[in-house]
Each structure stands twice: as C-alpha cells, then as structure tokens.
Amino acid sequence: MKKHNFSAGPCILPQEVFQKASQAVLDFNNSGLSILEISHRSKDFVDVMENARELALELLGLQGKGYKALFLQGGASTQFLMVAYNLLKGKAGYVNTGSWSDKAVKEAKLFGEVVELASSKDANFKYIPKGYDIPDGLDYVHMTSNNTIFGTQIKDFPTTDAPLICDMSSDIFSRVLDFSKFGLIYAGAQKNMGPAGTTLVVVREDILQEIGRKIPSMLDYKVHLSKGSMFNTPPVYSIYVSMLTMEWLKAKGGVAAIEEENEKKAKLIYSEIDLNPLFEGFAAKEDRSNMNATFNLTNDDLKETFETMLKEGGINGANGHRSVGGYRASIYNAMTMEGVGALVDIMSDLERKA
Numbered sequence: 001m002k003k004h005n006f007s008a009g010p011c012i013l014p015q016e017v018f019q020k021a022s023q024a025v026l027d028f029n030n031s032g033l034s035i036l037e038i039s040h041r042s043k044d045f046v047d048v049m050e051n052a053r054e055l056a057l058e059l060l061g062l063q064g065k066g067y068k069a070l071f072l073q074g075g076a077s078t079q080f081l082m083v084a085y086n087l088l089k090g091k092a093g094y095v096n097t098g099s100w101s102d103k104a105v106k107e108a109k110l111f112g113e114v115v116e117l118a119s120s121k122d123a124n125f126k127y128i129p130k131g132y133d134i135p136d137g138l139d140y141v142h143m144t145s146n147n148t149i150f151g152t153q154i155k156d157f158p159t160t161d162a163p164l165i166c167d168m169s170s171d172i173f174s175r176v177l178d179f180s181k182f183g184l185i186y187a188g189a190q191k192n193m194g195p196a197g198t199t200l201v202v203v204r205e206d207i208l209q210e211i212g213r214k215i216p217s218m219l220d221y222k223v224h225l226s227k228g229s230m231f232n233t234p235p236v237y238s239i240y241v242s243m244l245t246m247e248w249l250k251a252k253g254g255v256a257a258i259e260e261e262n263e264k265k266a267k268l269i270y271s272e273i274d275l276n277p278l279f280e281g282f283a284a285k286e287d288r289s290n291m292n293a294t295f296n297l298t299n300d301d302l303k304e305t306f307e308t309m310l311k312e313g314g315i316n317g318a319n320g321h322r323s324v325g326g327y328r329a330s331i332y333n334a335m336t337m338e339g340v341g342a343l344v345d346i347m348s349d350l351e352r353k354a
C-alpha cells in the first residue's frame with residue numbers, strides 16, 4: 001500500500017517528480033547516460049543548474065531585482081554559520097522562535113555580538129513573538145519563517161533597515177510573500193524543494209560588502225556567486241530533482257496556486273483538531289503553521305489505539321518531535337487533500353470509537 005507521508009523532512013515530494021527522477025537515473029535526456037554519472041561540467045547539467053537557479057528566482061518573483069540563487073551543500077545548518085561569516089561585522093539581531101533559530105544564534109555568536117530581539121522560549125516556542133523593537137545599527141536581522149518542530153509560522157515580517165535574513169527551510173515556495181523584503185533567504189531542499197543534499201540560497205548581491213575578515217572559499221557567498229554555483233562539484237542529483245519539483249510547481253500555477261491548496265489542507269486538519277474533543281493543538285492559534293500541524297491527544301489512554309489506526313490507515317511519520325511530543329502532520333506542497341483527508345478520517349473515527 002502506498003503510504004501517506006506526513007514526515008517533517010525528508011518528506012513527501014510529488015509522485016510525478018519521483019517518476020521523472022527515476023527515469024533520469026536510468027537514462028538522462030536520452031543521452032544514454034545516467035544523471036548519476038554525467039559530468040557536472042556537461043552542457044546537460046549546466047542547463048539544469050541554470051534552469052534551477054532561474055526557476056527559484058521566478059517562483060519567488062525576484063527575477064531582475066538584483067538577486068541571485070545558489071545551490072550549496074552542508075544543509076541549512078551550514079547557512080547558520082555562513083550568514084554570520086559573510087555578514088556579521090559587529091552586531092546582528094535574531095528572533096528566537098524555535099530550536100533552529102537557537103542553533104543559528106549559537107553559530108552567529110562565533111563571529112560577533114548577537115542581540116536576541118525576541119524569544120518565545122519561555123513557552124516552549126508555542127507562539128511567535130510580536131511587537132518587539134529592532135534597534136538601529138544591526139548588520140542584519142535573522143528570522144525563521146516556519147518552525148518545523150513547534151508548528152508555528154511567522155505571518156507578518158517587520159520592515160527593517162538592516163538586511164532581513166530568513167531561514168525558510170520548511171515553508172519555501174509554500175505561500176506568497178513580498179520576497180524582495182529579504183536580503184537573503186535560505187532553505188534546505190528536503191521539504192518543499194527536493195531531496196536532501198542541497199540548500200537553496202537566494203541573495204541580493206548588494207548586501208555582500210567587504211566584511212574585513214578572510215573567509216574560506218567554500219563558505220564565501222561571493223566565491224560561489226562568481227562561479228555560478230559551480231565552485232566545486234555540486235550535488236547533481238539533488239539539484240536535478242529540485243529543478244523537477246520547481247517545474248512541477250510552476251506548471252501548477254506557482255506559489256499563489258499552491259498557497260490556496262495549502263490553506264485548504266491546513267483548514268481541514270486544524271478544524272478537526274479544534275472540533276474533535278479528543279485532540280488539542282500545540283501552537284497558539286494565530287501563529288499556526290500551514291506546513292506542520294502539531295497536536296496531541298487529550299486522553300493519553302487512547303495513544304495505542306490511535307497509533308494502531310494510523311498504522312493500519314497507511315499514515316507515515318505523523319509522530320511529533322521529541323521536544324514537543326504528541327503528533328505532527330507535515331502537510332508540505334506535495335501532500336494532497338486526499339492524504340490530509342485520510343488522516344482526518346482516522347481522527348474522527350477515533351472519536352466515534354472512543
């Protein structure tokens with residue numbers, strides 16, 4: 001039985017992408033070669049890289065606005081330090097909305113002063129802090145748009161004088177925002193973009209000024225930009241599958257079209273959480289994520305029954321992160337209404353049975 005995959009990442013990708021990706025492993029573009037064996041310097045792959053970089057900018061509405069896209073390695077975790085290495089001269093502001101923000105802060109502290117602008121750590125990151133001040137004189141402001149573990153999502157971003165840097169690992173390409181508000185956006189591929197192995201970085205080139213420190217080449221955005229994201233051997237397959245996913249999204253109508261679907265899916269699961277007395281949501285309602293819905297049972301005695309029902313219903317990966325417990329349904333772009341419906345049916349069946 002094909003399962004409904006609610007994993008937080010690596011996670012579901014479109015079936016159509018899996019099919020094209022597996023065909024390319026056998027024979028890429030009728031070249032008689034596998035995508036896994038072609039040179040990254042071959043015209044076929046250079047075309048993939050260029051197409052992927054353009055698609056990323058196009059989907060975000062950033063073409064012709066001074067931005068460049070890179071496909072790097074080392075995961076979003078390497079961006080925690082690359083951002084600071086390249087941009088932190090004196091002081092940077094961080095909004096702490098979860099474990100990933102926390103990790104970004106820890107890395108930034110290796111390079112300069114970090115001002116915690118706001119934090120929701122006091123309530124195990126159940127909510128998104130609002131109404132905080134942003135002082136002058138910061139090199140940049142860093143935020144995490146979607147908190148994968150806690151199931152919260154920033155809805156309104158502040159306007160800042162300093163470049164706004166955002167970790168969009170778990171909601172990239174899922175909703176329309178004015179992306180030109182951001183100086184730099186990064187996202188590990190393995191949620192809405194492709195398989196693990198590459199990280200998208202979209203940067204407005206003018207924010208990369210002289211920083212006054214030597215930066216190792218592999219960690220220097222300017223080096224990667226000057227080489228068109230081909231400074232060293234890129235993760236060819238991961239970028240190829242990311243390109244296929246972006247093509248899939250473009251053909252569906254782009255970010256605006258998927259946002260509409262994502263809202264319907266989120267509404268379906270959250271209304272079950274709110275209406276079914278056996279469940280309660282974890283995150284503050286106004287800050288709920290449209291990508292990761294976190295919830296728990298109101299009666300622990302039903303845990304075994306519920307988990308057996310999930311298993312029998314082909315629901316995969318809906319368990320919560322250990323720091324929150326309970327359940328987390330990750331409903332990324334490729335999750336269908338039917339998939340969410342299957343989970344919701346099980347939740348309402350539980351109410352009927354209990």
Ligand code: PMP
Nearest residue numbers: 075076077100148167169170188
């Ligand atoms: N930021 C966020 C919001 C995440 O969800 C994750 C985990 N996938 C990371 C950063 C770390 O990503 P990676 O494993 O690619 O380093």
